[in-house]
Amino acid sequence: MVPLRRQYLQIKRRFPDTVLFFRLGDFYETFDDDARIAARVLDIVLTGREMGKGLRVPMAGIPHHAAEGHIARLVSAGHKVALCEQIGDVQKGRGLVERDVTRVVTPGTVLDDALLDARRNTFLCAVAIDGPRAGLAYADISTGEFATTEIAATTAEEGLLAVGRELLRLDSAEVVLPAGLVDEVPLPPAAWLPEGVSRSTVEAWRCRADRAAETLETFFGVGSLDGFGVAGKPLAVRAAGTLLAYLKETQLSGIDQITGLTTYNVDGFMTLDLQTRRNLELTESGRGEKRHSLLAVLDETRSPMGARLLRRRLGQPLLDLPALQARQGEVSRFVDDPLVRSATRRALAEVGDVERLANRAVAGIATPRDLANLRSSLAAVEAVADALPAPTTGTLLATLPGCAEVRSLLAAAIADEPPSHLGKAPSIRAGFAPELDGHQGRAREAREWIANLERSERERTGIRSLKVGYNKVFGYYLEITASALAAAERERGGPALPPDYLPKQSLANATRYFTPQLKEYETVVLTADETLAGIEADVFRRVVAQVAGAAPAMLAAAAAVAEVDVAAALAEVAATRDYVRPE
Known part of the structure; x- marks a missing residue:
């Protein structure tokens, strides 16, 4: 098994229930069952790749710049997508590049425009149940909203129905539940969970009151949650802590857009069940x-x-x-x-x-x-x-x-x-970043110098057939045919080439040269795009x-x-x- 395959399997084991988009150069590749799912949902070709002696695994890939639309289709089809990026330096001959998952896209955690409706929220909700009492928290990470509430009912069944009404009001995209909750409550999911809502689970221990409070306090950097209005509302704390823990698991690059927690009371609003909403034709x-x-x-x-x-x-x-x-x-x-x-x-x-x-x-x-x-x-x-x-x-x-x-x-x-993305055209205005302007100026000067080099060297050497060329192997060079060089030497009665001409490649009828100055400008030109891209990205x-x-x-x-x-x-x-x- 090749090292790449071992790396993929190590990462995949951490995200078993997701379609893993594994970055390879300019493509996101999927393997094994993920490749079959991607090929079917995205209508792309299912191919294969050799991953060791006698080991060929199914593979399907998409260009990384076109990922948003494809992720949208997978999420719409009910799948979660984990984005595994190359986080180490990509250098040839330096071994396997380091990779890791930076984000998991689920129906309730989307940030890409292709997945969002500008005129409605995309709410991720979490629920905590304890008999007739319940907690419900919701967040929209695209807007930074984060709120929680506690619901009190006379029976467990009524509590579940009240939770269902609130999930329906929020038009939840995804609901996070403690593992085993669905089997423990007295009503089946269809009786209280909105139809079609995506369900995710977290380990039950993450939803304990002490663990949830610790998660919230650590995230917000506070010693007490009373300032958020959740004093005496342990179920609201459990729901909010569960939701935040789930976000931290899926948004591995951070959730800095969540800056506060609002507590609200459902009693301050009119109760509308599913049938009432349908009769009123609200949305x-x-x-x-x-x-x-x-x-x-x-x-x-x-x-x-x-x-x-x-x-x-x-x-x-x-x-x-x-x-x-x-x-x-x-x-x-x-x-x-x-x-x-x-x-x-x-x-x-x-x-x-x-x-x-x-x-x-x-x-x-x-x-x-x-x-x-x-x-x-x-x-x-x-x-x-x-x-x-x-x-x-x-x-x-x-x-x-x-x-x-x-x-x-x-x-x-x-x-x-x-x-739309860095690198396609200049993004930073000229004059804003001196370091960027300076390198752009040097690159422009080098390109102009090379563009004028053929004329200036013909004048300097007197060889009218001298040519400036370039190839990927040898870079820029000055090419002079053997006959032209011999004619120049006869005309001058001695060496025709300046002392800074150094041989670079010998051909059947010509020789290619370079000069230290040409080499210097070549380095600037050939590294200009990469260097400018790096500077622009930093700015x-x-x-x-x-x-x-x-x-x-x-x-x-x-x-x-x-x-x-x-x-x-x-x-x-x-x-x-x-x-x-x-x-």
Whole structure:
């Protein structure tokens, strides 16, 4: 068995229930049963690879730059995907490169745009059950939301049904359960778990109250969880700790986008079971059509954050009358001022998904194009603030200084039209990074020097047939035919070549030479792309880190924009359909 096969099997044993994407050069390869699954789901060719004497294993691969779409299809088909990257230096002749899994993509832990719906959250949920009491936590790692609650019922069956209603409200993409829970509770899964939701399990010991509390305290760096509002709610702690432990297992590169925990009370919202939701046609009609639902009628939001907030509010109707009246007041202000409403909605239309873009920076996976979109979106946020009358801009205005600093950084650092990924085209604006500009200048100078070398050397030697050439084996060279060299020597009555000409390769009718200066410039040119790519990647990572440091201000701005967007959208619907505010 070859070393590569042993390395693969060692990693695969750690992730037995996932499709392992094993990075080999520019491809992700799958082997054995994973290859058969990939070939069937992705409609790609199933081949094979020799992995030792008499050992040929099934293999199917995809280009790494096209991975997002393929991962989306596998996750949609109900599979989990583990991404195994080359984390060591890739150098020829240096043995097996080090590899390890950096991320596991599951239905509830997706971050790639190809897997996300901009107008709805992707919630991962965790459940803890103890008789008639239950805890439920949810997180959306694309937005950084993390919340937990505790549910009290009179019987275990009623507790399970209450959990099911909350999972249904959240439209959970994936539910994490302690191992063995499904067999221990009094109701079958179909009676309380939403239809079609993906289920994952963790070891039961990870869900104990003391272990869950320790997980949360260590992650948030606190000595007590009372500040998060979970005092006296052990089931809420267990659910939140279980969810966080699962995230740490799957998001191996970190979950820095989770910065806090919110505790909420389900009693503050109207209880809606599955049948009620269907009858009210909140998010889809009785025939399953979204375009005939209440959400479709009311959703005139212009930003992704606003669309997600409106969807959450419809699924979780408030019972707090003062809070409801405050929301109505926000809508009324836009109804009463059509000019402000129109200007605000025009500005909102230019705001991208600041919430998810900021969190991609925090997670360290932002691309150059993500940062360009964030730059334009932050400019649009300022335009939204400008469109609003002074009394309604307090929360949004408070976030603008931090957002303006990020926008200034991105305006100085990122090219006007950067590529989707590093390396495809320049991503860093000229003048931002002196080290990058300096090397680009040296590479440009070297290329120009080599481009003019043939003319200058012909003039220097007097040999008009001298040629500058290049091949992958010998690099750049000066080629002179034997007859041309003999003619030059006869004409000069002695050596025709300058003393810095050094033989490089002898051919039948010619000799190829190099000079120390040509060798120097050759080194610059041949290593320019790799060196520039490394410098640009370092600069880009520094920019992403600076953007991530300003995430709190951007997320606060995104939340304020969402509130404005929902109010303006509902006002637009009210004005169009002649709706009135209830007295």
